[in-house]
Amino acid sequence: MASPSQPAIELRGITHTFGGSFTALKEAGLEATAGSFVSVVGPSGCGKSTLLNIAAGLLSPSQGEVRVFGQRLEGINRRAAYMFQQDALLPWKTVRENVALGLVFRGKEMPVALREADGWLTRVGLDGFGNSFPYQLSGGMRKRAAMAQCWITAPDIVLMDEPFAALDVHTRMRMQQEVLELWGNAGQTVLFITHELEEAIALADVVAVLSAGPESRIIAEHRVDLERPRNLVDIRLDPRYQELYRKIWGDLREEVLKSFAGR
Amino acid sequence: MPGGNWIRVWQLAVGVAALGAWEGGVRAGLLDQFFFSRPSDIGARLGEWLRSGSIWAHLGTTLAEAALAFLIGVALGVAMGFALARMPRLAAVLDPYIRIANALPRVVLAPIFLLWFGLGIWSKVALGVTVVFFIVFFNTWQGVREVDPVLVNNARMLGASERQLTRHVLLPSALSWIFSSLHISIGFAMIAVVVGEYLGASRGVGYLIAQAEGVFDTTGVFAGMAVLAAVVLAVGAGVNRLELWLLRWKPRVPDSTYQ
Ligand SMILES: Nc1ncnc2c1ncn2[C@@H]1O[C@H](COP(=O)(O)OP(=O)(O)OP(=O)(O)O)[C@@H](O)[C@H]1O
Ligand SMILES: [Mg+2]
Numbered sequence: 001m002a003s004p005s006q007p008a009i010e011l012r013g014i015t016h017t018f019g020g021s022f023t024a025l026k027e028a029g030l031e032a033t034a035g036s037f038v039s040v041v042g043p044s045g046c047g048k049s050t051l052l053n054i055a056a057g058l059l060s061p062s063q064g065e066v067r068v069f070g071q072r073l074e075g076i077n078r079r080a081a082y083m084f085q086q087d088a089l090l091p092w093k094t095v096r097e098n099v100a101l102g103l104v105f106r107g108k109e110m111p112v113a114l115r116e117a118d119g120w121l122t123r124v125g126l127d128g129f130g131n132s133f134p135y136q137l138s139g140g141m142r143k144r145a146a147m148a149q150c151w152i153t154a155p156d157i158v159l160m161d162e163p164f165a166a167l168d169v170h171t172r173m174r175m176q177q178e179v180l181e182l183w184g185n186a187g188q189t190v191l192f193i194t195h196e197l198e199e200a201i202a203l204a205d206v207v208a209v210l211s212a213g214p215e216s217r218i219i220a221e222h223r224v225d226l227e228r229p230r231n232l233v234d235i236r237l238d239p240r241y242q243e244l245y246r247k248i249w250g251d252l253r254e255e256v257l258k259s260f261a262g263r
Numbered sequence: 264m265p266g267g268n269w270i271r272v273w274q275l276a277v278g279v280a281a282l283g284a285w286e287g288g289v290r291a292g293l294l295d296q297f298f299f300s301r302p303s304d305i306g307a308r309l310g311e312w313l314r315s316g317s318i319w320a321h322l323g324t325t326l327a328e329a330a331l332a333f334l335i336g337v338a339l340g341v342a343m344g345f346a347l348a349r350m351p352r353l354a355a356v357l358d359p360y361i362r363i364a365n366a367l368p369r370v371v372l373a374p375i376f377l378l379w380f381g382l383g384i385w386s387k388v389a390l391g392v393t394v395v396f397f398i399v400f401f402n403t404w405q406g407v408r409e410v411d412p413v414l415v416n417n418a419r420m421l422g423a424s425e426r427q428l429t430r431h432v433l434l435p436s437a438l439s440w441i442f443s444s445l446h447i448s449i450g451f452a453m454i455a456v457v458v459g460e461y462l463g464a465s466r467g468v469g470y471l472i473a474q475a476e477g478v479f480d481t482t483g484v485f486a487g488m489a490v491l492a493a494v495v496l497a498v499g500a501g502v503n504r505l506e507l508w509l510l511r512w513k514p515r516v517p518d519s520t521y522q
Contacts, residue, residue, distance in 0.1 A: 058416050076419055088417035092435040092512040101431070105422040135514040153421065 006069065007031040008157055008189035009055055009080075014064035016050055024050050026215035027064070030208055034069075034156075037183060037190045039200035040218075041252060042210030043259035048193045049085070051210070052161050055191060056082050068157070081155035083146055085162045089134040095145050096121060096130035102153035120148040124178065140171040144178070151182055158183075161193045176203060177232050184229060197252055201226075201244055202235050209251045212259040220251045300481040308486040322490060324466040328384045328456040332391020333449060340396045341441060344403025345429070354404075365397050369455060373462050387459035387467070394455045395448040399441065406440030407433050439513070442506045446499060453495050 010031040017023045024047040032038040042048050053059040055066060057077040066073040068080075081102075089098045096117045103113035121130050124144040134142055143163060150158060160179075164172040180203060183190055194200050200207045201224055209220045224244060226235065235241050282302045288294040289301045312318035347354040373390055380386035410433055418432045460469025468487050475483025 056416075056420060058419070078422070080420070082417065082420040084413055084417060086413045088413050090414060090418075090432065090435070092438075092510075093431075101418070102421040105418070105424070105427050133512045135512070149421070 006034055007067070008034040008036075008069060009191065010067040011051065011055060012065050012067065014051065014054055014061045014066075016047070016054065016059070017062045023215050024213055025054075025061075026217055028210070028217045029064075030218050030221075032157075032189050032191055032206070034189055035187045036205045037192065037203060038206045038208060039192045039194060039204035040208045040210055041194055041197055041200045041248075042216065043212050043252075043256045044195055046210050046213040046255070046259065047216040048195070048210060049161055052082075052159050052191065052193050056080055056159050058082075077157070079155060080157040080159050081150035081153055083150050083158065083160040083163045085165060087134065087142055087146075089142060089145055089149070091134050094131050094133055095126060095137065098134065098145060099148045099152055101149060106153070116152065117148070120152050121145075124148045140167055140175065143167065143175055147175075147178065147182065151186065154186070155188060157189045157191065159191050159193075162195065164199075165194075165196075172199075173232055179203065180228075180230065180232070197245065197249060198236065201241060201248065202230065202232050207248055209248065209255065212255040212262060219255070220248075222248050297479070298481060300485050304482045305485045305489060308482050309489060312486065312490075318471075318490065321466055321468050321471050322494070324384065325453075325456060325460065325468040325491075326494065328387040328459075328467065329391060329449075329452045331384070331388045332456055333395055333452040335388070336392045336395025336448065336452065337399050337445070339392070340399025340444075341403050343396075344400045344437075345407055345433070348404050348407035348433075365401075369394050370458060373459055376459070377463050382463055382465060387456040387464070390459045391452045391455040394451045398444045398448045398451065402440045402444035403437055406437030409440070410436040439510055442502070442510065445502050445506075449498050449502060450495050453491060457491060 012029055014025050014028045015023065016025045028047075028051060030038070030040070030051075040048055040051065050059065054061050055077065057066070057073050057075055057080075066077075068077055089095070090101070093101070096114055099120055100108075100110070100113035100117035103116060104110060108116075118130060121127060124147055126141060126144055126148070129137060129141065129145075134145070137145065146163070163179075164175050167175065176199065179190075192200070192203060197207075204224050207222045207224060208218050209222075210216050211219045222244065226238065226240060226244075285294070285299070286302045289296050289299055347357065369390060372393060373386070376386040376389045380389055414432055414436065415428065418428055423431065457467070457469035457472070460467035461473045464470040468491055472484050472487040475481075475487065
């Protein structure tokens with residue numbers, strides 16, 4: 001791995017215009033040092049997914065550039081895995097085939113890939129569900145499978161777009177804890193999109209705030225210096241957490257109100 | 264499941280009633296036997312055909328034509344559907360020509376194909392292909408374009424090449440569309456080759472029907488129709504089973520809807 005202070009991913013002066021008229025992002029800049037966990041918060045519709053798609057290389061920005069470990073990104077970001085807001089498991093493949101997919105695409109033999117997938121299924125607590133199809137799993141289980149699908153390829157960067165937004169509060173907290181464990185073991189750089197400030201602070205080293213759209217940009221970055229490992233069940237009671245919350249909410253509040261006014 | 268038996272009983276009752284009314288109507292003199300024949304005569308004719316074995320050669324010819332038409336039509340349709348869905352510019356250029364070709368009533372092609380390919384099986388196969396191709400082609404095209412973009416993006420992020428994307432994402436996703444077109448195209452392939460045989464052939468069920476019609480043998484016409492219907496139903500059931508297996512990843516409609 002590169003030196004700890006080198007940015008794993010840098011977004012520089014990103015401007016993106018949809019259909020030649022609607023400018024979703026304007027001069028947005030963000031960087032994540034290698035091994036750090038960065039959350040991006042912002043009001044609904046401000047351009048969070050757009051920003052992440054640009055970091056993934058699924059969308060190329062109208063202006064600005066993305067650098068991945070110092071290299072300018074062209075096309076798909078091969079060093080990143082992406083966990084989508086929607087269910088993205090292939091419905092026609094079993095859970096273990098889904099988890100093995102990234103390895104198969106990289107040319108691994110099917111039996112080898114499947115054996116590795118079984119190991120990951122155990123790690124995310126899906127033992128015995130390998131031969132089920134996605135529709136047979138609960139929402140939380142599908143998210144676990146999606147996590148295994150991302151992490152099996154040993155990516156350097158993990159991009160997550162509101163991955164747990166559709167889950168109930170308790171399942172969400174468990175999944176957050178599991179993300180922290182996976183991240184703690186492997187030490188990737190994580191870019192985590194969410195509209196929930198609590199989740200952003202509880203998980204991240206840095207919380208970046210995206211302004212209300214259109215023409216959104218990053219308006220503030222806050223360091224979260226709560227010690228790790230963190231206990232997500234009790235962290236909300238920590239006075240330093242609450243202080244951070246008030247501070248960042250001060251920035252976010254304005255943007256949320258603006259986004260209401262814009263409607 | 265008592266509901267299931269109920270329905271079976273009623274289905275049987277409807278069939279028996281219809282055939283009984285037909286038979287009774289002819290016997291009572293309400294229907295002219297010359298034009299309508301009788302279920303009992305038709306059954307006897309079918310029995311005769313089966314006993315003497317004369318039907319098999321005709322049926323075999325028709326089935327071979329329909330199978331060839333179906334396979335070639337499906338292969339071309341799937342390939343073209345994929346190609347055009349992946350190459351929108353080519354699709355835009357070809358669009359008017361595809362429309363023109365599809366707007367053409369197929370029956371008018373039969374004489375042309377007879378001239379081109381002769382009285383043998385290939386003129387019938389060609390006619391069947393033109394029918395099957397368009398049904399499968401349009402469904403495949405639609406199916407590939409309707410693929411959930413999230414699934415495509417996910418596969419691309421996981422490192423899928425263009426070929427892997429087709430094999431693991433696009434083809435399976437289009438499969439349910441392709442299957443819905445298979446059900447229809449089997450019937451149409453059969454119709455097309457029978458029409459072809461009817462218009463000019465020396466074998467086949469269509470030829471048999473044309474012969475019977477030529478001598479005002481309504482019983483023979485109805486018996487030929489019965490054979491065709493039975494074959495289409497049997498093949499359709501086979502496709503159903505294949506579909507159930509290939510689309511086993513789809514959640515089944517909950518049983519409660521049937522109760
Ligand atoms: N393909 C597109 N074409 C046109 N406009 C788009 C497109 N995708 C997104 N937009 C617009 O860009 C803006 C930002 O969209 P984006 O999906 O990035 O928001 P978001 O912050 O992820 O929202 P949410 O929190 O609801 O997920 C929105 O106003 C949206 O309408
Ligand atoms: Mg979004």
